[in-house]
Amino acid sequence: MARELTIGATRIHDDGDCYVIAEIGHNHQGRVDRAKELFRAAKECGVDAVKLQKRSNRTLYTRAMYDSPYDNEHSFGATYGAHREALEFSWDEYVELKQYAAELGVDFFATAFDVESADFLARLDVPAFKIASGDLTNLPLLTYVAGFGKPMIVSTGGGTVDDVKRMYDAVAPINPRLCVMQCTASYPAEPEDMNLRVITTYRGLYEDLVVGLSDHQNGIAMSDVAYILGARVIEKHFTINRAWKGTDHAYSLEPVGMRKLVRDLKRVRVALGNGEKKPLPVEKQPLFKMGKKLVAARCLPVGHVLTAADVAVKSPNDGLPPYELPAILGRALRFQLAEDDAIRFEDLA
Numbered sequence: 001m002a003r004e005l006t007i008g009a010t011r012i013h014d015d016g017d018c019y020v021i022a023e024i025g026h027n028h029q030g031r032v033d034r035a036k037e038l039f040r041a042a043k044e045c046g047v048d049a050v051k052l053q054k055r056s057n058r059t060l061y062t063r064a065m066y067d068s069p070y071d072n073e074h075s076f077g078a079t080y081g082a083h084r085e086a087l088e089f090s091w092d093e094y095v096e097l098k099q100y101a102a103e104l105g106v107d108f109f110a111t112a113f114d115v116e117s118a119d120f121l122a123r124l125d126v127p128a129f130k131i132a133s134g135d136l137t138n139l140p141l142l143t144y145v146a147g148f149g150k151p152m153i154v155s156t157g158g159g160t161v162d163d164v165k166r167m168y169d170a171v172a173p174i175n176p177r178l179c180v181m182q183c184t185a186s187y188p189a190e191p192e193d194m195n196l197r198v199i200t201t202y203r204g205l206y207e208d209l210v211v212g213l214s215d216h217q218n219g220i221a222m223s224d225v226a227y228i229l230g231a232r233v234i235e236k237h238f239t240i241n242r243a244w245k246g247t248d249h250a251y252s253l254e255p256v257g258m259r260k261l262v263r264d265l266k267r268v269r270v271a272l273g274n275g276e277k278k279p280l281p282v283e284k285q286p287l288f289k290m291g292k293k294l295v296a297a298r299c300l301p302v303g304h305v306l307t308a309a310d311v312a313v314k315s316p317n318d319g320l321p322p323y324e325l326p327a328i329l330g331r332a333l334r335f336q337l338a339e340d341d342a343i344r345f346e347d348l349a
Contacts, residue, residue: 003207005151005177008107008127012233013210016269017269018233018266019233021049021130021234022042022236022258023237024042025051025052026246028087029244030076032093032097036097038240039106040104042258047106050107052108052109053111053132055084055114057085066080066081068080070082074245074247091120109127109130110129111130111132112129113134113135118141118144129145129148129152130235133158133214142171143174146174152175155185156181157214164180164202168209179210180202181213182198188250189217200229210233212231220264234261236252236253237252238253289317291315291317292315292317294328295312295313295341296310296338299336300336300337306343311325331348333349334348
């Protein structure tokens with residue numbers, strides 16, 4: 001069965017480029033104009049999609065958590081609930097942002113953290129749904145979202161193989177349009193905690209699924225490694241200024257980094273090649289100068305029987321290669337050779 005997934009107009013498959021998602025999250029700080037600025041910058045970097053996070057805060061959190069004090073440098077409200085509400089967009093704002101993303105030519109969707117938010121996004125007709133690591137075991141939400149029939153990208157941070165299998169067994173019969181993301185739910189994630197070989201594990205367990213990486217590491221190199229291991233969806237947090245207010249900015253990529261990430265992922269795909277080792281046209285000229293041939297070490301008369309002392313190995317590479325030396329030793333010359341003349345088989349008796 002083919003390992004592929006289509007989101008919007010993009011077909012994601014093993015032989016193609018990575019589908020890169022710029023995770024805007026709440027880096028927009030509750031401002032539509034800033035969200036648009038982030039969308040535009042991400043598109044200019046070459047990403048395939050921009051993504052927000054959608055929460056129905058009143059029903060998502062317990063009353064105690066919603067009303068808990070949230071007084072810190074990154075807070076947008078005196079309580080955690082007020083902080084979260086300040087970062088949520090309304091229906092009209094989501095419609096405006098969806099239209100803007102369409103004008104830019106970039107896919108736009110969001111993470112659904114609860115059923116009410118999933119309904120909101122389904123009504124918006126997003127091209128895909130993201131499910132966060134915290135909901136890997138939330139089968140009620142997973143199966144509900146699966147019922148929409150849209151592509152689902154599920155992060156698996158903090159989970160076990162059994163958790164992933166339980167999710168797959170619940171979702172796949174309803175909706176096989178699924179991507180499983182290796183993820184470390186640490187912000188930022190240290191390289192030693194990323195366990196990228198899980199990508200290989202997932203590919204072995206689910207031969208029909210596209211596998212990806214939700215990359216919370218500060219740099220860009222780990223995503224390249226993930227592609228080599230078989231990841232074809234990369235999600236990376238994105239900002240314009242890492243010094244802005246908000247907890248996510250510090251480990252988000254700025255435009256320079258995101259542009260390099262997209263560029264390098266495309267380079268990795270073509271650099272992997274097809275596995276066949278053969279000379280390439282681009283190597284011909286350099287190897288003409290660097291490669292060697294067999295030549296006469298000195299002036300040699302007709303009939304001379306060649307010894308190792310009669311033969312030198314010199315550039316350029318336009319004659320017999322040095323590995324042919326044993327094949328010419330002990331053979332007599334049919335013609336006289338001057339110093340540095342190439343030795344050819346047709347010169348030998």
